[in-house]
Every structure is written in structure tokens, then in C-alpha cells.
Amino acid sequence: MTDIFDLLETADYENLIFSHDEATGLKAITCIHNTTLGPAIGGLRIWNYKTEEDAIIDAIRLAKGMTYKNAACGIYAGGAKTVMMIDPEKNPKSEEMMRAFGRFVEGMNGRYLTAEDVGSSEADMDYIYQETDYVLGTTMKPGTSGNPSPSTARGVYVGIKASCKQRYGSDDVKGKKMVVEGLGNVGFNVCKYLLEDGAEVYGTDINEKAIERAKEAGVKIIERDELYSFDADIYAPCALGATINDESIEQFKFDIVAGSANNQLKEEKHGQILKDKGILYAPDFIINAGGVIHCHDELFGGFNKERVAITVDGIYDQLLKVFKIAEEEDIPTSQAANKFAEDRIAKILKTKKIFARVNKSTIRR
Numbered sequence: 001m002t003d004i005f006d007l008l009e010t011a012d013y014e015n016l017i018f019s020h021d022e023a024t025g026l027k028a029i030t031c032i033h034n035t036t037l038g039p040a041i042g043g044l045r046i047w048n049y050k051t052e053e054d055a056i057i058d059a060i061r062l063a064k065g066m067t068y069k070n071a072a073c074g075i076y077a078g079g080a081k082t083v084m085m086i087d088p089e090k091n092p093k094s095e096e097m098m099r100a101f102g103r104f105v106e107g108m109n110g111r112y113l114t115a116e117d118v119g120s121s122e123a124d125m126d127y128i129y130q131e132t133d134y135v136l137g138t139t140m141k142p143g144t145s146g147n148p149s150p151s152t153a154r155g156v157y158v159g160i161k162a163s164c165k166q167r168y169g170s171d172d173v174k175g176k177k178m179v180v181e182g183l184g185n186v187g188f189n190v191c192k193y194l195l196e197d198g199a200e201v202y203g204t205d206i207n208e209k210a211i212e213r214a215k216e217a218g219v220k221i222i223e224r225d226e227l228y229s230f231d232a233d234i235y236a237p238c239a240l241g242a243t244i245n246d247e248s249i250e251q252f253k254f255d256i257v258a259g260s261a262n263n264q265l266k267e268e269k270h271g272q273i274l275k276d277k278g279i280l281y282a283p284d285f286i287i288n289a290g291g292v293i294h295c296h297d298e299l300f301g302g303f304n305k306e307r308v309a310i311t312v313d314g315i316y317d318q319l320l321k322v323f324k325i326a327e328e329e330d331i332p333t334s335q336a337a338n339k340f341a342e343d344r345i346a347k348i349l350k351t352k353k354i355f356a357r358v359n360k361s362t363i364r365r
């Protein structure tokens with residue numbers, strides 16, 4: 001078994017919290033990575049983990065990722081993640097399990113706010129909300145934020161424009177040829193924005209319904225196995241992670257990679273390989289931050305569409321800043337994005353040396 005404190009020392013993690021309830025079968029692990037910028041926000045991932053060790057490793061990896069995403073997009077939140085271990089046959093998720101978890105979240109007293117992630121749903125957030133206010137994306141709370149995908153898509157769209165500005169000197173996408181992988185909630189809406197702007201949009205998916213919908217909107221469909229060698233200016237990964245890997249990267253003829261998927265680089269070295277090939281990479285956690293910006297807005301007296309739109313459109317400038325760091329320091333944009341996030345945290349950390357009697361929280365209850 002891994003030594004837990006050694007693990008926490010690898011990235012200065014704050015908490016690793018095990019929540020257990022025999023009556024409901026709840027087994028959840030919440031990792032709070034860093035709360036310098038505010039309460040830690042991170043989704044609830046529900047998964048059939050083979051071992052506890054797998055669950056712990058996933059929780060800490062994802063929590064750190066959330067710290068970076070939240071810091072870079074300018075919201076007032078730290079990073080965390082919960083993983084819930086279930087067995088769909090013997091111990092499936094249930095109302096009582098969610099409510100037990102909600103009570104544990106309540107006990108964390110606002111250091112952590114949970115939200116939807118892989119395996120959890122809006123209904124699960126509604127169950128959790130019966131026990132705690134520290135949950136985002138429930139349908140029941142007045143001023144709830146609802147589905148974040150449209151904001152994520154908008155952020156990816158402005159991120160593609162910023163990438164064009166950096167690569168071609170103009171952010172006009174008219175006439176640009178682009179290929180979108182995954183025509184789901186985010187990918188489809190990205191296609192719509194680009195079609196409206198006169199881009200030539202190609203796409204691929206494994207789901208027939210998604211393909212039909214995209215076709216009707218004017219997307220030209222290509223075969224899945226044509227994708228990585230497709231002759232396009234821009235590739236937008238909007239399906240799965242790790243699609244930038246040794247096999248795919250060899251085939252790339254793109255100028256830009258900019259899409260919504262999380263963890264697009266299979267390994268850190270692929271950021272360097274993209275740079276060496278002269279391909280501009282819009283780091284995933286910067287360009288896909290629209291969703292967390294959307295959910296986080298609930299904390300300020302209820303969701304405000306206009307305020308969210310302004311911050312989401314700010315992804316354009318955030319990306320240009322990251323590209324500038326990469327240029328100045330001659331490093332891959334993926335590394336520059338990490339530096340950008342770390343820099344904001346370091347600056348705010350310095351203010352903590354000033355004594356304040358009340359530690360103002362961004363959470364309004």
C-alpha cells in the first residue's frame with residue numbers, strides 16, 4: 001500500500017478524506033488539493049474502482065487538475081475531487097448513498113463543494129442538496145446554474161479564435177478547415193458557432209444520432225479512422241482524453257489543436273512533441289474551463305448568465321497570455337499553462353501574510 005503522506009507530499013495536497021457509511025454502502029474519497037483561492041470545487045466521480053489504491057490515485061490526480069483549471073480561468077475556487085467506489089451489481093449508487101455523502105460534505109463546512117462528474121447526475125446532486133448547500137448544479141436550488149455544456153462550448157469557440165489569432169495573426173475563422181472529434185453536447189455547439197462564422201466544419205462520432213444531428217446542421221461527416229491524418233487547419237478533440245499520443249501525433253497535419261476533452265495529452269512529453277512539430281496546442285484545462293466558470297457562478301447570489309458570458313469570453317485573453325509565456329520562455333504551451341495557474345496561486349498566497357480577523361468566504365448561504 002502506498003504511503004499516504006508521501007503521496008500527499010508529491011503536490012502539497014491539503015486533505016484526503018475517507019467517508020464511510022455501512023448502512024448505505026457509501027465509500028467515498030475526497031481529495032482537497034489547494035484552497036488558496038477559495039473553497040475547493042470538484043465534481044463527484046462515481047466509478048467501479050478495482051482497488052482502493054486506484055481510487056485514491058484518481059482522486060488526487062483529478063483534484064490537482066481542478067486546482068489548475070480553477071486558478072487559470074480566474075474563478076475564486078480551489079481544487080478538489082471526490083471519487084465514490086461503487087459496484088453496479090452488489091452496491092449501486094442510490095438516494096440514501098447520495099444523502100449520506102451530502103451529510104459528510106456538510107460536515108466539511110464549505111471547504112469543499114461538490115458537483116456533477118462522470119457517473120453522477122443532476123438527480124444525484126438533488127439528493128445531495130437535501131443534506132447540504134455545498135453542492136452545485138442541483139435543479140432545486142433557486143438560482144441554480146443548470147447544464148454547463150453551452151458555456152464550455154462557448155469557451156472552446158473563443159479559444160479556437162484566440163488560437164487562430166496566435167497562429168495566423170487574425171482570429172477570423174472564415175474559410176478555415178476544421179475537424180471536430182465528438183459531436184456531443186460540447187462538440188456539436190462548437191460546430192454551430194464555427195459554421196455561423198463561415199468555417200468549413202468536418203466531424204466524426206461513434207453515435208449515429210449525434211452524426212445525424214450534426215449533418216443536419218451542416219457538418220461534413222468523415223470516418224473515424226480518417227481523423228488523425230485528415231488535412232485540416234484545426235483539430236478539436238471533444239470526445240475522449242489521451243487522443244494526443246505517439247500514434248496519432250505522427251499523423252497530424254494540423255496547425256492547431258483546440259478542443260474540450262480533458263487530459264488530451266497522453267503524456268506530458270506530447271506537449272513538447274506538438275511544439276517541435278510547430279502545432280499550436282490550446283491547453284485543455286484553459287480552453288475547457290467554461291463549465292466550471294458556469295457552475296461556480298451560483299455562489300454569488302445565484303446564477304447570472306451575463307456575468308458568466310463575460311468570464312467565459314475571457315478564455316480568449318487567458319489563452320493569449322499562456323501563449324505569450326510559452327513564446328517568451330520557449331516552452332510547450334502545456335507547461336506554460338501550469339506556470340500561469342501556479343503564478344496566480346503564488347500571488348494570492350502572499351496576501352495571506354496579512355492578518356485579518358474574519359476570513360471572508362466566497363460562499364453565500
Ligand code: NAD
Pocket residue numbers: 148149150152181182183184185186187204205206207210224238239240241260261262288289291292
Ligand atoms: P458528450 O458525452 O455529450 O459527447 C461526447 C461525444 O463523443 C458523444 O457524442 C460520443 O458518442 C462521442 N465519442 C465517444 N467516443 C468517441 C470516439 N472514440 N470517437 C468519436 N466520438 C466519440 O460529452 P460532452 O459533454 O460533449 O463532453 C465532451 C468532452 O469535453 C469530454 O471529454 C468531457 O470530459 C469534456 N468536458 C466537458 C464539459 C462540459 O461542460 N460538458 C466541461 C469540460 C470538459
